[in-house]
Amino acid sequence: MGKLRLKSDHRLLCGDSTNVNDVSRLMNGDKADLVFSDPPYNVAYQGGTEDKLTIQNDAMDADDYIAFMDAFFKRFRESVKESASLYICHASQWQLETELALRRAGFEIRNPIIWAKNCGAFGFARYKFQHEPIFYAHVKGQSDKWYGDLTQTTVWHEKKPAANRLHPTMKPVEIVQRALVNSSKRNDIVLDLFMGSGTTLIAAQTLGRRCYGMELDPVYADVVVIRWEQFTGKKAVRITDKTPDNAEVCQKVEV
Template identity: 30%
Template sequence: MKVEQRKLSEIKPYEKNPRHNDAAVDAVAASIREFGFKVPIIVDPDGVIVAGHTRWKAAQKLGLEKVPVIVAADLTAAQIRAFRIADNQLCSLASWNYELLPIELAELQGMDYDLGLLGFDQDELARLLDPGVKDGLCDPDELPQPPDEATTRPGDLWLLGEHRLLCGDAGKVEDVDRLLEGAKVHLINTDPPYGVRVEPRSNNAIVAGNSSFPKELPRMHHQAFDVARQGPKRATTKKLRAKDRPLENDFLKPEEFQRLLYAWFGNMARVLQPGKSFFIWGGYANLGNYPPVLEACGLYFSQGIVWDKQHPVLTRKDFMGCFELAFYGWREGAAHRFFGPPNALDLWQVKKVNPASMIHLTEKPVALALRAMQYASLQGENVLDLFGGSGSTLIAAEQTGRRAYLMEIDALYCDVIVERWQKFTGRKATRKSTKLKEAKA
């Protein structure tokens, strides 16, 4: 069988070709560009295509002058007509092994290969690479109590399987670079301070002076009224718990908070791949200060996702609070990808964690991070959370086959994150190059 190079202008399409192939031309052209023209076009003695119409169109698109051809001189006219049909139909009889195919795709992805060159559309890849949600050894929302004294020290880097956690500052370039160590970021899911003075409401916090509720006029808040009516509160525990302290960077003047937003969002934009998505959590108070900073940093704000917490919260406002927002968008510079269903809503109804059992003041259920990852990333990709908090992003990444890169400034909550992961997976976390004792419960 002889393969010869022939001018594209000398090859003619079969006018009665029954196969529709225009939709495949771009994918085949990309394949030829990547791998070369490895499969010749088959023509009859008159130069009319027998098999390879899509490759011929792709060659035209690529501007090729010559292509490899095989002349089917040994076939009769009837055989040539039959082969045109059989060549296409026989291919459709084969099917994929859906146990082995995802493994091959995941390994290619791990080699940083562009899976878009394989002919699958993005929705197909998302389905093939998504292993679903894996169970752990305990409830994904279960959290350990923080230790009395932190095991973690500022600057400590934890390795949790394929995940990483740094006790550092989200606003510092050097901390983010150390956390990532060159890894690409395919998704950001993070919950920074909202700048709304979130205060602890526990008796411990009131007694310690960490809550302003007793200082308010009786009619401004239910706890202030309760204090005025019943007298001073008594501490519930002998020692202050992590959640009895105000949030870091949440009690700032507007101009200082704005400066931090530029540092935080600028760091995110610097490392997020073009076209990749972000979910940055906030509240209605952030509708004014988030969008201009996002735009200035090159992060396109597409829309707000409303989280219906299904659990009203008493506030100092006229209306009880029952929602928070995820500011959703992507880094500019490339087209973004969405892997969610076509009927995905911008209202997420997920019950919040019971306040009585919360370890972190702004603890989020894992289901929120799961949804963000399933809608905007693929298995094996990297998810960045610069405000690790209680570690919900980490657990969601563990459940869905993503790699999580977490930053948390509070050493006590770093201990919580590590212990939470260890309990969920049954595995041990380590410091980089140094074994780390399991965090005290």
């Protein structure tokens, strides 16, 4: 699909997270030390800003969504080191299916983590959602790396973004930073096959990690590039020597 963009030690491909060729092109023979990713929750979510932002692959029937998870978790397994940890954000409604898909791909759940937000969601539900679950997992039968201290708990209190104007399900940078500090070291590769607005990239940039990212939607892929450029003051460089001449080029948008 889209051409690779190289930004310092980071890589971004506008492509399909379930496609073995796209993921192989992104990884370029490397293996990731850590995964932090926020796949579509399959809840047909619409952003609360005036633009009412949406994301692709967020309104599938159950069988299609499970097949989708099986495909991208398999790509994750093929792309990580045996010592890698995974942090996978997911919807409470699909928690069982997400865990089973992780297990089928060769991962084990080490802990459920709860992102406790500063306020609940709007709506008419009797209990308003004020949290999101994150699976902390590792390769089955392997020992994953740990660099954190022994004070960590499974409840992470972080404020949600005041307004998600770049992406409807944007996560706070601090959530990703916490995972990176605990489960990676400087210059490690952090893989995210669902880049969205690029929060994993920004967290990796601040902590000296290398981010390898995939984004299916050309609009959001360009949001990632622009956000990184604005954050660092640098310009992204497009890789062209290893991509087909007829590959799509993401169009830049203003944010």
